Amino acid sequence: MRRREFLGTSAAVAAAGLAARTAFAQSPDAVNGAKKLKIDAYSRHLHWLRTPDEVAEAVIEMGYEGLDITVRTYPGHVDPEKVATDLPPFVNTIRKHGIPVTAITTNITDADSPNAEAILKAASSLGITHYWWGTFRYEPGKPLMQQLDALKPRVAKLAALNKKYNMKAMYHTYSGDVLVGSALWDFLYVLRDFDPALVSFHYDSGHQTNAGGNNTWALNMRAAGPYIGGISVKDSVMEPASAPPAGGGPFSDHPNASAAERGGPPPAGVVPGGTPAPGGATVGSRGGRGGGRGGAESPNGWRVRQVPLGTGMVNLPLLAQVMKEINFSGPIEVQCEYPMGGAENAMDKITIPRAMVLGTMKRDRLVLKQALTAAGLS
Amino acid sequence: MRACGLIMLAGTASLAWSQANWPNPGNDSAGTKYSTLKEITPANVSLLKRAWTYDTGDVSGGFRPWEVTPLVIDGVMYFNTTGGNIVALDADKGTEIWKFDLKPVASGRFSTRGIAYWPGSVSTGPRLVATTTTGMMLELDLKTGQLIRNFGKNGLLNLKAGITEKFGTNTGYDIEAPPAIYRNLAIFAPSTGEQGRYGIPGDPRAIDLFTGEEVWRFHAVPQPGDPNFGAWGPDGWQDRKGPGIWTSITIDQENGLAFVPFGNATDQNYGGSRPGSNLYSCTLVALDANTGKLKWHFQITHHDIFDWDLSAPPTLIDVMKDGKKRPAVAQLVKKGLLFILDRLTGEAIYGVEERPVLATDAPGEKPWPTQPFPIKPEPVARISMTREEVNKTSPEAEKSCKAQYDNAVQAGPDTPYLWSVPSLVFPSSEGGGSWGSPAFEPALGYIIGNTRSVGTMGKLEPMVSSGILPSYAKRKIPFDDPAGYPCSAPPWGELFAVNANTGDIAWRVPLGEYEELTRRGVPKTGTPNAGAPIVTATGLVFIGATTDSMFRAFDAKTGKELWATRLENSAMSVPLTYQGKSGKQYVAITSGGGGLGMSMFVKPPVPAGGHNIVVAYALP
Numbered sequence: 001m002r003r004r005e006f007l008g009t010s011a012a013v014a015a016a017g018l019a020a021r022t023a024f025a026q027s028p029d030a031v032n033g034a035k036k037l038k039i040d041a042y043s044r045h046l047h048w049l050r051t052p053d054e055v056a057e058a059v060i061e062m063g064y065e066g067l068d069i070t071v072r073t074y075p076g077h078v079d080p081e082k083v084a085t086d087l088p089p090f091v092n093t094i095r096k097h098g099i100p101v102t103a104i105t106t107n108i109t110d111a112d113s114p115n116a117e118a119i120l121k122a123a124s125s126l127g128i129t130h131y132w133w134g135t136f137r138y139e140p141g142k143p144l145m146q147q148l149d150a151l152k153p154r155v156a157k158l159a160a161l162n163k164k165y166n167m168k169a170m171y172h173t174y175s176g177d178v179l180v181g182s183a184l185w186d187f188l189y190v191l192r193d194f195d196p197a198l199v200s201f202h203y204d205s206g207h208q209t210n211a212g213g214n215n216t217w218a219l220n221m222r223a224a225g226p227y228i229g230g231i232s233v234k235d236s237v238m239e240p241a242s243a244p245p246a247g248g249g250p251f252s253d254h255p256n257a258s259a260a261e262r263g264g265p266p267p268a269g270v271v272p273g274g275t276p277a278p279g280g281a282t283v284g285s286r287g288g289r290g291g292g293r294g295g296a297e298s299p300n301g302w303r304v305r306q307v308p309l310g311t312g313m314v315n316l317p318l319l320a321q322v323m324k325e326i327n328f329s330g331p332i333e334v335q336c337e338y339p340m341g342g343a344e345n346a347m348d349k350i351t352i353p354r355a356m357v358l359g360t361m362k363r364d365r366l367v368l369k370q371a372l373t374a375a376g377l378s
Numbered sequence: 379m380r381a382c383g384l385i386m387l388a389g390t391a392s393l394a395w396s397q398a399n400w401p402n403p404g405n406d407s408a409g410t411k412y413s414t415l416k417e418i419t420p421a422n423v424s425l426l427k428r429a430w431t432y433d434t435g436d437v438s439g440g441f442r443p444w445e446v447t448p449l450v451i452d453g454v455m456y457f458n459t460t461g462g463n464i465v466a467l468d469a470d471k472g473t474e475i476w477k478f479d480l481k482p483v484a485s486g487r488f489s490t491r492g493i494a495y496w497p498g499s500v501s502t503g504p505r506l507v508a509t510t511t512t513g514m515m516l517e518l519d520l521k522t523g524q525l526i527r528n529f530g531k532n533g534l535l536n537l538k539a540g541i542t543e544k545f546g547t548n549t550g551y552d553i554e555a556p557p558a559i560y561r562n563l564a565i566f567a568p569s570t571g572e573q574g575r576y577g578i579p580g581d582p583r584a585i586d587l588f589t590g591e592e593v594w595r596f597h598a599v600p601q602p603g604d605p606n607f608g609a610w611g612p613d614g615w616q617d618r619k620g621p622g623i624w625t626s627i628t629i630d631q632e633n634g635l636a637f638v639p640f641g642n643a644t645d646q647n648y649g650g651s652r653p654g655s656n657l658y659s660c661t662l663v664a665l666d667a668n669t670g671k672l673k674w675h676f677q678i679t680h681h682d683i684f685d686w687d688l689s690a691p692p693t694l695i696d697v698m699k700d701g702k703k704r705p706a707v708a709q710l711v712k713k714g715l716l717f718i719l720d721r722l723t724g725e726a727i728y729g730v731e732e733r734p735v736l737a738t739d740a741p742g743e744k745p746w747p748t749q750p751f752p753i754k755p756e757p758v759a760r761i762s763m764t765r766e767e768v769n770k771t772s773p774e775a776e777k778s779c780k781a782q783y784d785n786a787v788q789a790g791p792d793t794p795y796l797w798s799v800p801s802l803v804f805p806s807s808e809g810g811g812s813w814g815s816p817a818f819e820p821a822l823g824y825i826i827g828n829t830r831s832v833g834t835m836g837k838l839e840p841m842v843s844s845g846i847l848p849s850y851a852k853r854k855i856p857f858d859d860p861a862g863y864p865c866s867a868p869p870w871g872e873l874f875a876v877n878a879n880t881g882d883i884a885w886r887v888p889l890g891e892y893e894e895l896t897r898r899g900v901p902k903t904g905t906p907n908a909g910a911p912i913v914t915a916t917g918l919v920f921i922g923a924t925t926d927s928m929f930r931a932f933d934a935k936t937g938k939e940l941w942a943t944r945l946e947n948s949a950m951s952v953p954l955t956y957q958g959k960s961g962k963q964y965v966a967i968t969s970g971g972g973g974l975g976m977s978m979f980v981k982p983p984v985p986a987g988g989h990n991i992v993v994a995y996a997l998p
Contacts, residue, residue, distance in 0.1 A: 061765050063784040310798050311739055341734075352734045355762055359736055359789020366787065366799040 037323070037377045038065035039365055040103065040333040042232070045343045045357075047075040048350045052093035059099050062362040066100040068132070068333045071119055072107055075348040080106070080115040087122045103230060103331040105132035108169070111157040124165035130230055130331050132202055133158070133169035136180035136187075144186065151180070151190050159198040170202035170230040170330070175211035175304075182211050184220040191227050200229025206236045206335070209314045210304055218315075218322050225326045233319070233368055234335040235312035241301035306337040306344070308360070310367040320375035334364045398957030401495045403447040403556060404815070405954070407629040408694035411817035411912040413955045417963035419916040422997055423931045423941045429964060429996040430472030436461040436970075436990040443908065443950035444970030444990045445813070446492045449506075451520065453959035456495070456506055457968065458488035460990060464508060466523055469966075470958035472994060476523035483525065484534055486512030491626065494556040494564065495520075496587055507564050507587065513538035513551030515564065515585060535590045537568075541578055544617075549578060555691075558627040558636065560667040562587050565629070565636050567598070570622030572646040572685070573851060576844040577619025582627065582638050584670060594670030598622075598640060598658055605672055606657045614652035619644040619844075621659035625813055626691040628707070629667060630721060636667040637707055639688035645843050647683050647795050648850040650742040655680045660688060662709050662717070664724060674724035678711055681746035683738055683794055685807045685852075686712050690815035690910075695825060697727055698879045706878065708825050710816050712809025713792065714759030716825065716876060717752050728881035729753035736787075738794035740838050740850050749792050754881030758874050759810025760831035760866060761791040763802075767867045769859055771900050779865035782857060786835050795852040797838040804866070806834040807854060812923065814910020814952045816876075819917070819934050824875040826913055826934065828889055828923055830906040831872070832864040833857035863892070864906070871904030871924060873911065873932060885937035890924030908950040922949025922967050929953070929967055929993075943995070946988050947971035966994040 041064035049055045055077065059067050069090065070076040071083055078086045091101050104123055108116045108131065123131060138147055162169055171191070173181045181187035181201070191199055201224055208217040221228060310316060337344045340360055341352030350357055372378035397414070404411045418426065436459050438444065448457035455469040462480040467473060480488060487510065494507040496517070504520040515535040517526040525533040542549040552571070557564035567582040580598040585591070599618045600607040610618060621641045628637040643652055643659035660679035665672060679686040690710045697706045697718065705721035718727045730750045737745035768779035786802040787793065793801050804810070808830070816827030836854035843849035857865040864870045874886040890905030909923030911932075918940070919932040927948045931941040946969060953967040970990035 063765075308739060311741075353790050355764075355788070355790030356734065356736050359787050359793060363739075363787045363789075363796065363799055366785065370799065 035327070035329050035377065037329070037332055037372055038100070039368055039372075040064060040066035040068045040331055041361065042105070042333045042335055043067055043069045043077050044105065044346045045336050045340070045361060047077065047346050047348045048343060050348070052090045053097075056094050056097035056099055058358055059094075060097060062358050062365060064365055066102060066331065067094055068103045068105055068331065069094070069101060070105045070346075071123075072105065075346060080119060083115060083119050083122045088126060091126045091128070101126070101128060103130035103132070103170070103333070104128055108133055108158075109136065110154040111161045117161060120161060120165040120167050124167055129166070130168050130170055132172055133199075134172045134181070134202070135174065137178060138180060145189075148180070148186060148190050152193060155190055155194060155199055159194045162198040168197060168229050168330075169199045171200065172202040172232070173204045173207055175207035182207070184208065184211070184217075184224060188224050188227060196226040196229065200227045200330070202230045202232060203228050204232045204234065204335075205314050205319055206234035206306065206312075206337075210236060210238070213313075215315060215318060218318055221322045222326060228326060228328055228330070230330040231323070231328065231332045232335050233309065233314075233316075233332060234306065234337055235309045235314040236304050236306050237312040238302050239305050241303050308336075308338055308367075309334065309364040316368065316371035317374060320371040320377055324375050324377055332368070334361065334368060336361050336364055399452065400448070400450040400954040400956045402449065402559075403492050403626060403952060404628070404691060404693070405912070407558060407560070407631055409626070409628045409691045409815055410693060410695070410820075411910065411952065412819060412914070413912065414915045415955055415957055415963045416914070416916050418914065418918060418955070418965065418997060420918060420933055420940055423918055425997055426931075426941060426943070426965070426995040427998055428943070429994045432465075432467055432472040432992040434459040434461060434463070434465070434990045434992070438947050438970040438988050438990045443948070444968055445490050445909070445951050446968050447952040447954055448966065448968065448992060449493065449495050450954065450956035451495060451504070455956075455966070455992070456493065456520075457992065458493050458508060460487065460970070462487050464488065464493060464506065464518060464523065467992070469956060469964065469994070470960045470962065472992070478518055478523045478525070480510065483516070484510055484512060484514050486510040486514070489556055490554045492556045494559050496559050496562075496564070498587075499562075502588070505587070507557055507559065509537070509553040509557060509566060511550070511552045511554070513542070513553065513568070515557070515590075517587065530590045535585065537583075537585075545577055551578060554624050555626040557585075558629045559587075560584075560629045560631065560634075560636065563593060563667065565627050565667065567623035567627070567638065569624050569641070570620040570644075572620065572622070572642055572644055572687070573841075574619050574644055574844045575651050575847050575849070576617050577644070579618065580620045580622035580641065582623065582636070582665070582670070584667075596638070596663075596665055596670045596672070600657060606675070609654040609657040611651070611653040614654065618652070621687070624687060624689055625815075628692045628694060630694055630705075633705070633722065634667045635673060635721070636665045637692040637694070638663045638665060639690065639692055639709065641687035641689075642679070642682040642685055645841075645849045645851065646685050647838060647852045648740055648743060649681050649683055649745070650740070650849065651843070651847060652681070653744040655746065656682065660686055662688060662692060662707070662719070662724075664721075676717070676719055676724045676726075677750070678709065678715075678717060679713070679749060681744070683743070683745065684713070684792060684803065686809075689809055689813040690811055693815050693818055693825065694721060695818045695878050696820065698823060699727065708816060708818070708878070710758070710811035710827050712805070712811055714757045714761040714805045714810030714829060714831070715752055716755050716758050716811070716816075716827070718755070718825075718878060718881065726752060728755070733791075735792035736789035736794060738796055738838070740797040745794065751791070755876045755883055757810075758827065758876070758883070758886070759805045759829035759872070761804050761810065762793070763788060763804060763833065763866050769863060769865050769867055771863065771868070771895060771898075771903075772859075772861070775859035775861065775863065775865070778859050779857075782835065782865060795836045795838050797850060800835050800837045802857060803834045803836060805830065806832050806857075807836070807852070808832070808834070808906075812908050812910060814908070814923070817911050817913040817919070818878070819913045821915070822875075822884075822917075822934060823877055823879040824884055824934060825878050826873070826875045826911050826919055828907050828909070828911060828921060829872050829874065830870060831866060832870055832906055833866050863895070863903075868901070868903035871907045873919070873921065873937060875934070875937060887932070887937040887939070889921070890926050890928065892926070910952040912953050912955060914955060920953045920955065920965050920967075922951060922953060922969065924948065927969075927971075945969045945993065946991060962996050964994045964996045966992060968992050
């Protein structure tokens with residue numbers, strides 16, 4: 001903008017520039033003695049990059065400070081069947097680029113899950129300390145407390161395995177009435193019989209905000225305290241099912257957006273060089289897993305939609321504040337489950353430019369970083 | 379409208395006319411900036427010496443540089459100054475013939491980018507046509523510099539009348555570019571400003587230069603009943619400010635077309651009050667020059683929230699494709715792209731595709747999910763970057779630039795300004811393509827232009843639009859290293875040639891130099907620049923534009939630098955070449971430094987001080 005009115009609104013240009021630079025900068029160190037937390041990228045959103053070098057370059061490009069690697073069947077980055085041979089070179093290559101790896105994502109539900117011990121053994125040998133754990137399902141019609149009591153032996157066995165390998169399991173929390181842990185207190189009832197150094201929650205801010213609205217989630221989180229082993233941060237909104245389809249890119253609810261995101265021809269009404277007119281609405285993704293699992297539509301037609309961090313119902317400043325209160329020190333990752341060219345759904349190909357995916361994920365990191373910085377955690 | 383069949387004293391129609399004059403800012407009204415003069419050649423250009431210097435007395439520098447290109451008619455040079463004068467000089471000597479002072483006549487100043495020449499008729503004689511930043515149009519007798527008192531009211535035609543009143547008594551009507559002359563019509567538009575939901579429209583208008591009457595007006599924002607009505611949401615079209623025009627309108631004299639490069643929509647960075655594509659903002663519009671009726675349009679940025687106004691005049695060119703000559707128009711744009719369109723239909727000659735771009739996260743915004751990109755030519759400026767593409771001219775630069783990069787979102791071309799966190803926008807809000815527009819060398823078929831590749835870091839902040847409407851506007855800072863150099867990897871300024879007949883880039887070279895970096899062994903980086911090149915029939919490209927105060931000549935075939943001379947100050951302008959009454963060929967340029975808008979993004983700052991001058995060079 002080289003316009004006179006810019007001067008009119010920004011009379012002291014040089015001073016404004018300095019002030020802006022200061023405002024744009026982030027504090028490099030924690031304040032008030034709080035632990036400095038780092039934000040991991042989640043490799044599930046980078047499945048379209050297959051080699052560890054490619055993944056590492058993307059993580060550096062986005063400025064994330066670590067990486068949570070998917071140890072899951074393809075398109076996971078490391079095949080659980082080959083974890084002993086494939087995890088070490090992947091992790092070592094990532095670390096060669098200066099990127100810490102403290103956590104992996106697995107499908108381990110209990111000690112008897114396929115490849116469970118092989119995964120923990122391989123990860124432990126690499127100095128990895130945390131892994132994604134879950135998920136138990138409730139059996140409809142049976143008393144909940146009895147079901148929770150029945151889980152304790154399975155948790156005990158897993159805790160023992162964790163102790164053997166010096167690993168901490170992080171049980172991922174969802175929302176809804178199907179999965180154990182969605183209410184948080186329910187699985188806390190199980191976990192509190194065990195050492196939080198061995199078994200813990202992987203606290204999902206998006207699901208837990210939906211499960212504990214009006215900041216009730218903060219009570220649950222405080223109650224869980226040391227059992228919050230890791231945190232995955234994402235955001236969502238509730239909206240009427242009758243709302244126009246969204247899914248048109250990270251921030252857009254434009255009806256053309258879905259087609260654009262697919263990278264196909266311009267939607268109806270968009271005439272290159274002519275008059276682009278909104279039209280040809282298409283139903284896009286509803287926002288990845290978060291909108292599905294635990295995100296059932298209400299009888300009145302309300303549903304959950306995943307959105308970029310900081311634009312939905314998740315209270316990031318309060319989340320950071322509670323993290324500080326409970327002395328949280330585990331891994332944090334950002335989950336980007338809103339439309340992102342397929343990356344949100346762990347696809348091995350993306351339909352929007354690489355820079356858009358990485359820029360979108362970087363934006364979420366910066367938004368979270370702001371909240372952590374404000375709380376003195378970064 | 380008075381009949382157009384009046385006898386013209388001189389023609390301004392053809393793309394490659396042989397002449398000694400320079401009667402328009404772009405030489406011909408097609409804006410080619412091409413001269414057929416042949417005295418100065420690649421073989422002798424190194425012998426050029428300064429022939430004369432004219433000091434306007436105006437202090438140089440400031441936010442807006444002196445961007446005027448003088449006109450030359452029959453051995454006399456004409457130009458307006460920042461001090462409010464129009465000056466006539468002997469083009470061989472640089473001595474004053476007459477001077478007209480605006481101050482006793484009207485407030486404001488003359489349009490930033492010059493004045494126009496109207497050949498007039500037998501009865502009127504030739505005249506200069508000038509517009510002011512206060513909404514006035516006036517005519518001067520070419521020979522004497524006398525105000526034509528029977529034009530308008532005592533010599534001043536009030537262009538504000540009937541337009542500004544409803545928006546308040548202090549509402550301005552700022553015209554920043556000289557009118558385009560088509561027959562007896564002066565075609566122009568106001569710049570309007572870029573912030574504020576409500577305000578004057580940026581409607582292009584045609585004024586009869588004989589009578590002062592308005593012949594036609596085209597609605598910059600389609601009104602009910604107009605073609606393309608409905609691109610601004612339910613009521614966003616009502617009393618919408620802009621989109622204005624900051625630069626010249628180009629005329630296809632042969633086909634009777636006016637090519638209008640529209641600016642961006644208001645508010646500049648937030649479109650919550652204007653859901654839709656927002657035609658004709660950021661759109662190249664072809665109008666019937668006689669009637670103002672729409673011929674075709676090509677929107678280059680849909681629902682602009684980037685400040686991607688079309689800042690450069692379109693350049694009319696001919697494309698040889700499949701053995702046929704095809705009239706075309708080249709539009710260089712701020713986002714670093716060059717669109718080559720069929721002049722008669724608006725079709726992209728080398729194709730265009732809509733590509734997804736990141737949307738902003740501003741609350742209430744309805745961003746457009748795709749933007750058009752030409753298939754060819756490839757971008758002529760840097761339009762995105764990665765972390766590894768930072769300035770590595772020193773360890774300190776790399777460290778600082780990476781740290782800054784890590785704190786901003788860069789999501790490829792058309793990365794928007796965000797509400798939540800800073801973003802890094804290329805090629806900056808100042809733009810990649812300069813306002814001067816490319817020149818066209820018809821023999822080679824080369825479109826020759828200049829670009830800059832620097833980034834802007836910015837973030838949306840709340841503002842109140844038009845005093846009543848909650849909105850957002852960007853706050854921005856330069857993306858530069860501790861020493862003040864741009865934080866992206868060089869080159870930071872380039873001169874390029876695109877082969878119009880293939881759509882391929884023929885060559886691109888750094889434009890400008892930081893001598894202290896060269897001394898450290900850094901390859902020539904180019905500097906940010908503003909202005910444009912001209913090209914001659916002997917294959918010479920002349921351009922100032924850079925922040926290093928140099929005036930250069932390049933080989934049009936190869937881009938090789940052939941000559942350079944230091945000016946007293948930077949020349950943020952377009953040079954000209956002409957033949958004096960002596961028969962000698964001159965190359966001239968205005969130099970005034972300044973450009974605070976640019977120096978915000980570039981350190982060391984553009985040199986300031988001294989006076990605005992005109993300098994002319996010739997062979998000994």
